[in-house]
Amino acid sequence: xxxxxxxxxxxxxxxxxxxxxxxxxxxxASYAYAATDRSAPKFTLGPASFEAQQRELxxxxxxxxxxxxxxxxxxxxxxxPLSGRIEVDGTEVSELDLKVRAQKIALVAxxxxxxFPLRVWEYVLQGRYPYGKRLRFESDEDCLLxxxxxxxxxxxxxRDRWMDQLSGGEKQRVILARALAQQxxxxxxxxxxxxxxxxxxxxxxRRLRRLADENxxxxxxxxxxxxxxxxxxxxxxxxxxxxxxxxxxxAEVYERExxxxxFEAPLEVESGYSGxxxxxxxxxx
Amino acid sequence: xxxLTPQRILGICALLCGxxxxxxxxxxxxxxxxxxxxxxxxxxxNAAAGRRxxxxxxxxxxxxxxRLPRIALGILVGAxxxxxxxxxxxxxxxxxxxxxxLGVSSGAALGxxxxxxxxxxxxxxxxxxxxVGAASTIAAVxxxxxxxxxxxxxxxxxxxxxxxxxxxxxxxxLLTMVTGSELRSIAFWLMGDLTAPPPTTNVLGWLGxxxxxxxxxxxxxYTTSSDLNLILTGEQEAKHLGVNVNRVxxxxxxxxxxxxGLAVSVSGAIGYVGLLVPHVMRMLFGTDYRMLIPTAxxxxxxxxxxxxxxxxxxxxxxxxxVGAMTALAGAPVFIYLMRxxxx
Numbered sequence: 001x002x003x004x005x006x007x008x009x010x011x012x013x014x015x016x017x018x019x020x021x022x023x024x025x026x027x028x029a030s031y032a033y034a035a036t037d038r039s040a041p042k043f044t045l046g047p048a049s050f051e052a053q054q055r056e057l058x059x060x061x062x063x064x065x066x067x068x069x070x071x072x073x074x075x076x077x078x079x080x081p082l083s084g085r086i087e088v089d090g091t092e093v094s095e096l097d098l099k100v101r102a103q104k105i106a107l108v109a110x111x112x113x114x115x116f117p118l119r120v121w122e123y124v125l126q127g128r129y130p131y132g133k134r135l136r137f138e139s140d141e142d143c144l145l146x147x148x149x150x151x152x153x154x155x156x157x158x159r160d161r162w163m164d165q166l167s168g169g170e171k172q173r174v175i176l177a178r179a180l181a182q183q184x185x186x187x188x189x190x191x192x193x194x195x196x197x198x199x200x201x202x203x204x205x206r207r208l209r210r211l212a213d214e215n216x217x218x219x220x221x222x223x224x225x226x227x228x229x230x231x232x233x234x235x236x237x238x239x240x241x242x243x244x245x246x247x248x249x250x251a252e253v254y255e256r257e258x259x260x261x262x263f264e265a266p267l268e269v270e271s272g273y274s275g276x277x278x279x280x281x282x283x284x285x
Numbered sequence: 286x287x288x289l290t291p292q293r294i295l296g297i298c299a300l301l302c303g304x305x306x307x308x309x310x311x312x313x314x315x316x317x318x319x320x321x322x323x324x325x326x327x328x329x330x331n332a333a334a335g336r337r338x339x340x341x342x343x344x345x346x347x348x349x350x351x352r353l354p355r356i357a358l359g360i361l362v363g364a365x366x367x368x369x370x371x372x373x374x375x376x377x378x379x380x381x382x383x384x385x386x387l388g389v390s391s392g393a394a395l396g397x398x399x400x401x402x403x404x405x406x407x408x409x410x411x412x413x414x415x416x417v418g419a420a421s422t423i424a425a426v427x428x429x430x431x432x433x434x435x436x437x438x439x440x441x442x443x444x445x446x447x448x449x450x451x452x453x454x455x456x457x458x459l460l461t462m463v464t465g466s467e468l469r470s471i472a473f474w475l476m477g478d479l480t481a482p483p484p485t486t487n488v489l490g491w492l493g494x495x496x497x498x499x500x501x502x503x504x505x506x507y508t509t510s511s512d513l514n515l516i517l518t519g520e521q522e523a524k525h526l527g528v529n530v531n532r533v534x535x536x537x538x539x540x541x542x543x544x545x546g547l548a549v550s551v552s553g554a555i556g557y558v559g560l561l562v563p564h565v566m567r568m569l570f571g572t573d574y575r576m577l578i579p580t581a582x583x584x585x586x587x588x589x590x591x592x593x594x595x596x597x598x599x600x601x602x603x604x605x606x607v608g609a610m611t612a613l614a615g616a617p618v619f620i621y622l623m624r625x626x627x628x
Binding site for chain 1: 289290507519526575
């Protein structure tokens with residue numbers, strides 16, 4: 001019932017000869033769907049290689065059907081790569097025990113419908129599940145950590161509300177709080193800004209930026225939002241039809257020809273106020 | 286933030302057990318032979334203290350020979366159906382799931398009738414056959430209820446209704462091959478009935494066996510209750526949080542099928558208890574499965590003992606099948622719940 005090692009916020013990587021700050025290492029990872037005997041693979045991803053450090057915010061960017069969700073599932077360990085390796089803190093993700101994996105990696109998925117009403121604090125406490133035995137009751141420590149997670153996302157006041165009565169932005173924060181209650185070292189988010197207005201999007205990304213900077217999370221966000229990704233992320237993994245044409249800082253990735261080809265739209269790249277690139281649509285009516 | 290504790294579960298279960306005891310005493314009092322609550326309590330007390338010689342013979346016969354075994358059977362059936370219902374609701378992620386609505390009870394009944402025809406005198410055969418019938422029906426309904434790889438609530442319920450009517454047709458076909466007085470008792474039993482005599486003379490041993498199976502199946506389901514809470518908020522999310530979803534679903538599937546088979550094998554297809562009791566318990570004590578499974582079990586026992594008491598008193602001296610009683614109360618509430626969900 002205790003939170004096995006839960007109080008220690010973040011495990012340190014200490015691999016001999018390795019980079020101590022290295023969190024995630026993707027080496028020539030690939031995946032293919034629907035490789036049945038009758039049909040050729042419908043979709044192939046990779047092989048792709050990249051790394052992510054502590055305190056880094058990485059954006060996986062690409063149009064629809066570019067392989068973003070598949071990449072996220074590989075990183076979360078929900079799919080096993082056909083070739084190559086994906087390591088978190090030096091261990092291969094697909095070989096981790098389910099609960100151990102959930103202690104290292106938290107995935108904030110696109111929201112699903114709740115079958116029965118649930119209070120916010122009950123929902124956030126679910127994040128403590130990986131730290132307990134099979135039939136578990138929450139300890140005081142679990143409650144404390146869930147409370148901290150709610151405070152970290154500024155959702156303290158929501159704790160006694162019902163989940164289905166929250167606004168889109170509030171709900172997104174609570175879902176993030178549950179992921180934080182898992183005390184992961186790697187935080188994955190699947191299009192978290194989808195149902196938010198522009199204020200909510202900026203607020204969420206600021207919060208993720210702060211979580212990475214102050215709490216040493218490695219945050220990986222899958223998104224369509226070119227400008228928000230450029231503004232808030234350290235590096236960008238660009239995907240296009242299952243291939244990975246470029247990885248680098250926003251300035252390195254945001255080249256007009258490349259983006260136009262990937263997103264199949266007339267785009268212009270200019271320098272924004274912060275010095276980071278900004279993408280605008282060239283009007284072609 | 287006040288998380289669920291084992292103490293709170295035990296407290297509420299003790300309270301419900303008190304209600305169950307009161308309902309049992311009332312049920313013991315009702316019937317053709319008049320016996321006062323005071324006499325019932327002293328009879329029970331003397332029996333518990335091992336002073337059988339102080340109990341009048343007629344009291345002993347009425348309480349321990351007639352009424353108590355039937356109440357015990359009612360407790361077993363109600364607890365089994367209600368626990369199975371809670372399990373199916375989580376397994377299929379559908380709040381309207383219930384052994385009866387899904388056709389699982391009909392499958393178990395078909396299994397039981399086949400075993401009555403093929404091996405009428407083998408003790409335990411009817412339970413095993415009912416379990417096999419229940420397990421195969423739920424598997425069939427599960428696969429028929431999928432649309433595009435996803436479980437779809439209306440499709441699932443339709444699949445259950447179709448399965449139930451198809452299986453009932455087969456049961457009718459088999460019944461035409463049975464004749465005379467047997468027919469009436471089987472037809473009565475199909476409607477849900479607690480009057481069937483036990484297959485052996487050792488009533489206590491028989492009840493002990495049934496309760497043992499119940500404890501094992503319900504206990505197995507209870508070990509997954511933390512996992513079920515997460516599965517109810519989404520299977521994918523449960524996987525992300527480290528739940529072995531396939532293992533949990535398998536355990537619940539087997540346990541719920543065993544419980545349905547157990548209930549149907551002794552009492553026929555009693556409807557709606559598995560649907561309504563978990564709903565009422567959710568409203569009263571929350572949706573947490575660690576609380577829901579035990580409270581639903583005790584609540585189901587209360588519901589069946591009450592329904593059976595009514596069934597044998599409202600039109601006394603004749604009796605209604607208890608299944609008719611639960612359907613009378615259950616069907617309108619089912620429609621209410623369904624309409625509320627559709628809004």
